[in-house]
Amino acid sequence: MSSKYALGYSEREIKRLHFQSSIIEPITIRMLRSCGISRGQNVLDIGSGTGCVSRLASIMVGSTGSVTGIEQSCSAINIANRDKKDNISYICGKFEEVAFNKKFDVVVGRAVLLFQDKIHLFLEKAANLVKPGGYLAFHEIDDSRQFHSYPPVGLWDRTMAELLIRLKKVCPQYDISRRFVKVFDEVGISIPNITYEIPVAGGRAEKLCFWAVETLCSLSENPESILFSDGFKTNSKSLLYSLQNEIYKNKSQVEFLGQSCAWVKIK
Numbered sequence: 134m135s136s137k138y139a140l141g142y143s144e145r146e147i148k149r150l151h152f153q154s155s156i157i158e159p160i161t162i163r164m165l166r167s168c169g170i171s172r173g174q175n176v177l178d179i180g181s182g183t184g185c186v187s188r189l190a191s192i193m194v195g196s197t198g199s200v201t202g203i204e205q206s207c208s209a210i211n212i213a214n215r216d217k218k219d220n221i222s223y224i225c226g227k228f229e230e231v232a233f234n235k236k237f238d239v240v241v242g243r244a245v246l247l248f249q250d251k252i253h254l255f256l257e258k259a260a261n262l263v264k265p266g267g268y269l270a271f272h273e274i275d276d277s278r279q280f281h282s283y284p285p286v287g288l289w290d291r292t293m294a295e296l297l298i299r300l301k302k303v304c305p306q307y308d309i310s311r312r313f314v315k316v317f318d319e320v321g322i323s324i325p326n327i328t329y330e331i332p333v334a335g336g337r338a339e340k341l342c343f344w345a346v347e348t349l350c351s352l353s354e355n356p357e358s359i360l361f362s363d364g365f366k367t368n369s370k371s372l373l374y375s376l377q378n379e380i381y382k383n384k385s386q387v388e389f390l391g392q393s394c395a396w397v398k399i400k
């Protein structure tokens with residue numbers, strides 16, 4: 134069985150995910166280290182996508198450890214398999230529907246809670262799969278916080294506002310980064326440790342502009358003709374060029390989607 138991922142798995146979206154991963158990887162690594170991830174451990178990566186987190190974890194647990202990636206999109210797993218390490222195995226299926234015959238030292242997910250309709254059931258199952266003394270850990274992207282640019286860059290603020298509108302439509306838990314404590318508590322999991330980082334850049338802010346435009350493209354029918362909700366029409370190349378120029382001209386610094394991690398030891 135294969136379910137659909139809202140942003141699809143075009144070659145462009147795969148490149149975007151890998152680009153995004155290269156920027157946010159240090160945050161995921163810090164979270165996994167805080168969970169005491171070490172050689173020989175067994176890790177479950179929920180919503181493993183094209184395998185970015187699984188590959189990270191596989192290095193951290195080494196050849197004596199193992200990583201299981203569970204992913205609902207079989208085409209994403211085919212892509213992950215292009216660069217699979219020996220200690221990784223992928224399962225194609227919806228996490229809620231797959232039965233696991235063992236527990237794990239660390240159960241991790243990145244940018245996956247955002248997409249869950251039944252988040253309580255999802256979290257409960259994830260927590261039950263952690264060995265006593267092991268860790269449950271999520272790195273999520275905050276799709277609820279209003280962006281800022283200072284001095285203000287109108288085009289950046291407008292683009293980010295459009296991005297939030299589109300992300301909210303496809304992410305039932307778009308604000309999960311701000312509700313970790315509440316939702317964990319509702320499921321009977323202890324209060325997690327939480328970090329929140331905001332990517333910020335100035336100059337031409339190349340990386341943030343590219344990340345923003347490509348995310349918008351993955352949420353657009355046709356990246357060569359992007360129609361904003363406020364009627365503004367653009368395309369990916371011209372938007373990228375204008376954003377970089379405006380930010381540079383205004384000597385502004387701009388903020389992007391917040392990166393939030395929550396991790397907790399399971400008793």
Ligand SMILES: C[S@@+](CC[C@H](N)C(=O)[O-])C[C@H]1O[C@@H](n2cnc3c(N)ncnc32)[C@H](O)[C@@H]1O
Nearest residue numbers: 138180181182185204205206227228243244248
């Ligand atoms: C934004 S991608 C992130 C992929 C990867 N974790 C990363 O950080 O590169 C979210 C992934 O979670 C998968 N996913 C969402 N809900 C799922 C579920 N209930 N069971 C399995 N996979 C799921 C999607 O198909 C998608 O590949």
